[in-house]
Amino acid sequence: MIKCPHCQQVDSINKTGIVRGKQRYFCKSCEVHFSFPTAEPTRSSRRHQVTIVDIAQELGISKSTVSRALRGQSDIHPGTRQAVLDAVKQFDYQPNLLAHSLVKSRSNTVGIMVPEFVSFFFPKVIIGAQNVLAEAGYNVVICHSNESYETEVANARALLASRVDGLLVSHTKETRNFDHFRAFQRRGIPVVFFNRFCEDMDVSKVTVDDQAGAFKAVEHLIQTGRRRIAHLAGPDSLTNSRNRLNGYRDALRHYGIAEEPELVISYDLTLEKANIYVNHLLNLPQPPDALFTINDPTAIEALKVIKSRGLRIPDDIAIVGFSNDPISALVEPGLTTVAQPVNEIGQESARLLLRQLTSELDVEPETVVLPTELIVRGSTVS
Amino acid sequence: MIKCPHCQQVDSINKTGIVRGKQRYFCKSCEVHFSFPTAEPTRSSRRHQVTIVDIAQELGISKSTVSRALRGQSDIHPGTRQAVLDAVKQFDYQPNLLAHSLVKSRSNTVGIMVPEFVSFFFPKVIIGAQNVLAEAGYNVVICHSNESYETEVANARALLASRVDGLLVSHTKETRNFDHFRAFQRRGIPVVFFNRFCEDMDVSKVTVDDQAGAFKAVEHLIQTGRRRIAHLAGPDSLTNSRNRLNGYRDALRHYGIAEEPELVISYDLTLEKANIYVNHLLNLPQPPDALFTINDPTAIEALKVIKSRGLRIPDDIAIVGFSNDPISALVEPGLTTVAQPVNEIGQESARLLLRQLTSELDVEPETVVLPTELIVRGSTVS
DNA sequence: CTGTTAGCGCTTTCAC
DNA sequence: GTGAAAGCGCTAACAG
Numbered sequence: 001m002i003k004c005p006h007c008q009q010v011d012s013i014n015k016t017g018i019v020r021g022k023q024r025y026f027c028k029s030c031e032v033h034f035s036f037p038t039a040e041p042t043r044s045s046r047r048h049q050v051t052i053v054d055i056a057q058e059l060g061i062s063k064s065t066v067s068r069a070l071r072g073q074s075d076i077h078p079g080t081r082q083a084v085l086d087a088v089k090q091f092d093y094q095p096n097l098l099a100h101s102l103v104k105s106r107s108n109t110v111g112i113m114v115p116e117f118v119s120f121f122f123p124k125v126i127i128g129a130q131n132v133l134a135e136a137g138y139n140v141v142i143c144h145s146n147e148s149y150e151t152e153v154a155n156a157r158a159l160l161a162s163r164v165d166g167l168l169v170s171h172t173k174e175t176r177n178f179d180h181f182r183a184f185q186r187r188g189i190p191v192v193f194f195n196r197f198c199e200d201m202d203v204s205k206v207t208v209d210d211q212a213g214a215f216k217a218v219e220h221l222i223q224t225g226r227r228r229i230a231h232l233a234g235p236d237s238l239t240n241s242r243n244r245l246n247g248y249r250d251a252l253r254h255y256g257i258a259e260e261p262e263l264v265i266s267y268d269l270t271l272e273k274a275n276i277y278v279n280h281l282l283n284l285p286q287p288p289d290a291l292f293t294i295n296d297p298t299a300i301e302a303l304k305v306i307k308s309r310g311l312r313i314p315d316d317i318a319i320v321g322f323s324n325d326p327i328s329a330l331v332e333p334g335l336t337t338v339a340q341p342v343n344e345i346g347q348e349s350a351r352l353l354l355r356q357l358t359s360e361l362d363v364e365p366e367t368v369v370l371p372t373e374l375i376v377r378g379s380t381v382s
Numbered sequence: 383m384i385k386c387p388h389c390q391q392v393d394s395i396n397k398t399g400i401v402r403g404k405q406r407y408f409c410k411s412c413e414v415h416f417s418f419p420t421a422e423p424t425r426s427s428r429r430h431q432v433t434i435v436d437i438a439q440e441l442g443i444s445k446s447t448v449s450r451a452l453r454g455q456s457d458i459h460p461g462t463r464q465a466v467l468d469a470v471k472q473f474d475y476q477p478n479l480l481a482h483s484l485v486k487s488r489s490n491t492v493g494i495m496v497p498e499f500v501s502f503f504f505p506k507v508i509i510g511a512q513n514v515l516a517e518a519g520y521n522v523v524i525c526h527s528n529e530s531y532e533t534e535v536a537n538a539r540a541l542l543a544s545r546v547d548g549l550l551v552s553h554t555k556e557t558r559n560f561d562h563f564r565a566f567q568r569r570g571i572p573v574v575f576f577n578r579f580c581e582d583m584d585v586s587k588v589t590v591d592d593q594a595g596a597f598k599a600v601e602h603l604i605q606t607g608r609r610r611i612a613h614l615a616g617p618d619s620l621t622n623s624r625n626r627l628n629g630y631r632d633a634l635r636h637y638g639i640a641e642e643p644e645l646v647i648s649y650d651l652t653l654e655k656a657n658i659y660v661n662h663l664l665n666l667p668q669p670p671d672a673l674f675t676i677n678d679p680t681a682i683e684a685l686k687v688i689k690s691r692g693l694r695i696p697d698d699i700a701i702v703g704f705s706n707d708p709i710s711a712l713v714e715p716g717l718t719t720v721a722q723p724v725n726e727i728g729q730e731s732a733r734l735l736l737r738q739l740t741s742e743l744d745v746e747p748e749t750v751v752l753p754t755e756l757i758v759r760g761s762t763v764s
Numbered sequence: 765c766t767g768t769t770a771g772c773g774c775t776t777t778c779a780c
Numbered sequence: 781g782t783g784a785a786a787g788c789g790c791t792a793a794c795a796g
């Protein structure tokens with residue numbers, strides 16, 4: 001029997017419909033609306049998950065007390081706390097993070113956005129970052145933009161909408177407008193770039209010494225007697241691509257070798273194009289005696305092309321890649337490459353982000369440059 | 383000048399503190415508390431993101447109207463809508479998904495949990511699933527459990543807490559208790575297993591014909607003249623590992639070859655163990671003349687070991703892997719392997735999940751079995 | 765130590 | 781068409 005919560009009368013009550021699994025009533029004498037759970041659970045109430053209110057009602061205490069018991073910081077009667085804990089177990093209560101985040105206006109979640117994650121690099125970075133973030137109590141949501149600027153912008157909106165507390169990001173090769181990242185900054189949400197970054201944004205960045213790494217690679221080629229060294233460079237939109245090209249030039253200059261424009265080709269990182277350009281280089285009247293590529297997949301594609309044309313590696317042409325992809329140890333000959341500390345990139349990015357997340361003050365953005373290491377294999381020396 | 387919102391008096395007001403960026407007041411005559419935004423914004427209000435209330439105030443309309451304009455379904459004055467849309471643009475308003483999800487009690491988010499994502503398989507599956515889910519308007523949060531049961535349970539809790547609407551999952555090799563997944567079922571949150579699954583759970587599953595695939599692989603070895611065929615099997619906890627072993631046995635039986643227990647080794651999928659067991663097999667008084675492995679990384683490790691011992695592939699020993707990892711085309715000789723339709727696994731899983739998510743009725747769980755294809759390369763025929 | 769109350773940002777009746 | 785009010789599940793200030 002339904003009583004009006006105000007006048008306690010029974011006979012002035014009208015049903016006025018069901019809202020979110022609760023029957024709504026109207027008391028004619030008090031002219032007031034109120035609601036109670038329906039006797040027969042509706043579809044939505046069948047799905048009703050246990051809340052602190054359910055626990056509070058069950059125990060005959062207030063929901064604040066339940067909340068306190070659950071967070072276990074404020075003073076609370078040990079008995080009460082135990083009762084709550086028992087009820088939680090009994091009803092298999094799961095806190096609603098959405099509600100929690102809403103009231104705290106922080107989600108305890110950081111977004112990680114990468115351009116792709118089929119090659120080994122980004123997954124490894126993510127794992128490194130995730131380990132550090134998890135330890136600090138942060139959840140991680142991973143997005144990949146598939147090297148598409150549009151997807152990247154859409155992902156950024158979604159992360160903003162789900163109120164991530166921070167963002168770790170490596171942008172697509174198409175990205176030239178960074179407003180979707182500035183939107184985070186504007187809202188005071190810290191952003192850390194890794195691997196690929198926008199030089200104009202005043203945020204923390206984690207990268208490797210691309211230029212020095214490329215220098216070491218090309219120096220190694222020169223020191224093993226190569227003189228016509230080609231470079232398959234990445235798109236100009238990527239900082240690391242530009243830096244590796246600079247390193248290549250530094251080395252040539254340092255050893256007094258004139259740069260041949262025809263030996264430097266910028267391309268879009270797709271294997272199809274890599275194939276075409278390697279063939280192009282080999283078809284030159286004076287083909288190169290060495291090839292330094294922007295990354296390992298490109299180098300391995302080159303290796304395939306070169307072998308298929310019956311040329312010997314490294315005798316006829318030497319190859320150096322970049323990143324030390326696990327595959328590079330498996331191909332034949334093994335690929336000489338510049339190793340990056342992949343895991344550290346992730347960890348360091350996460351640490352920079354945490355510093356901004358946990359500090360009360362405004363933290364100055366930092367740029368961390370990690371070292372690379374030349375790994376020499378059969379593709380340059382026999 | 384602060385007025386009491388009830389009695390409109392000015393002189394009976396006390397300040398009582400600041401709460402979440404708002405100054406709180408107490409009216410002594412009405413004995414009532416109320417609050418207003420502080421004049422000088424506090425730290426938290428500096429971070430205040432634009433809400434529909436801000437827009438409503440700016441436009442002098444109610445927040446309900448703003449909400450309606452934003453969703454653009456209910457009848458609304460075109461002028462009002464345009465005004466709202468303009469204001470949204472002007473203030474760079476971003477809806478708060480947390481609040482939205484809280485009131486709708488659905489997050490429009492599905493969780494994808496995989497045991498690892500360094501090898502190509504799971505990333506590809508994720509991409510396939512994500513494409514389908516994105517098209518249906520769902521966000522995706524990706525978790526990886528790092529082959530750790532504990533991490534898996536923790537991830538499951540986190541996903542439950544963030545109220546995902548559904549779950550796509552491939553469990554760890556350690557997982558033998560599936561209660562953390564049953565918790566989703568119990569709450570009416572649909573779960574779809576792919577690749578690895580719990581046979582006892584009444585949920586949708588997507589897998590490949592592991593047994594038939596393994597049969598084809600071993601049949602191929604037999605037809606190319608092999609008789610002592612070893613199998614490096616995965617852990618017994620994985621369904622696909624058991625099924626591939628069954629396929630191996632089927633083939634031997636079908637061709638009248640007795641199974642040699644010493645040639646079948648179950649192991650934990652780590653490369654260290656793979657190395658040890660391959661060496662062990664090669665050290666047998668009667669070493670195998672062929673090796674079928676649970677997956678490609680194992681096969682490639684075997685390939686390295688075999689080559690390093692100076693044996694010829696496929697002359698002395700043939701190798702077949704499983705999954706058609708891109709690496710398998712790059713090693714030398716190329717690795718014969720059983721290809722899985724990786725992208726389709728992801729897409730199909732997503733479709734099964736969507737069917738349950740979008741249907742009003744209870745949808746019967748389905749199991750989808752996708753075909754495999756034998757890819758013959760140099761590791762079995764020269 | 766605990767209950768009351770207000771509020772996080774949004775949707776959704778109901779009433780006009 | 782629009783506004784007022786209630787409520788999603790939770791936290792936190794305040795007053796006992």
